Amino acid sequence: MDWSDLVTDIAADALGDSASKRLPKAAQAARAAQADALPGEQPVALTACRGKDDWAKGALLVTTHRLLYLKEGRPGVPVPLTGITHVELKSTRLSGMVLKVVALSGAHRWEGLEEAEEFTEKLRSAIRAAVSASAPTEPAPPAGEGGELLDQLERLAALHDSGALDDAEFAAAKKRLLQL
Known part of the structure; x- marks a missing residue:
């Protein structure tokens, strides 16, 4: 995956049925993430999810340096990979697959993850790579x-x-x- 694929993936996978209406905002969020990218940072994995208090889905993006929650109309919420101390994936009846991340910057929770197991494994691999590199x-x-x-x-x-x-x-x- 590279930055040029990100807009298409967000539109097709992360925003679901109403992607055609949300494509401009999704593209804007992806461009903002690319504009804020650190030197050498590349996307690794992407999934759709909701923030703890959100009704509409956003996108959770793992890069080589950070974990970013992208939600239309909001700035991305970055979590540096080297600061993540705990990653937990649980299945609940009400919220679906729930990803809990504890980092030096605080605790985060995302609900309704799609392809949760695969995404979580890519997140853990990216954390290992970032820690090894640092x-x-x-x-x-x-x-x-x-x-x-x-x-x-x-x-x-x-x-x-x-x-x-x-x-x-x-x-x-x-x-x-x-x-x-």
């Missing part, structure tokens, strides 16, 4: 320098506990951090 390649400074090492270790532990990092990825990232 892990330092040079030795970490000694723990006495501002406590940054402790913060990074706590973040890695939270990602491991949430399932975003498996045991091998966690051990490798921790080893990189502890190398002097």
Whole structure:
């Protein structure tokens, strides 16, 4: 998927039957997401969903850097992938598939996800890739320098506990951090 495919995917998949009426607004939301894209950021996965208090559907977009909730007429709600500590997918009778995401920026909930299992797996893969890419390649400074090492270790532990990092990825990232 690239940015040029995003408008078509939002119109066809995320906005459903009334896509023809909403296409200009969906295209506007996609262009806004592309305009706000970070250097090197590319879309990874897209699904339709509703925000916790929304009746109409929007789109949930995973990029290589962020998770974005796009809703017509509203600015995107970005959640950096490296700040996500917990991802949970549940099925409920009332709300359908519900995705709960806990991040350093707060907790988020989206309901009625379409293709939820596939989307959630792509989200978890994108989180693992973002964390791996952001892990330092040079030795970490000694723990006495501002406590940054402790913060990074706590973040890695939270990602491991949430399932975003498996045991091998966690051990490798921790080893990189502890190398002097």
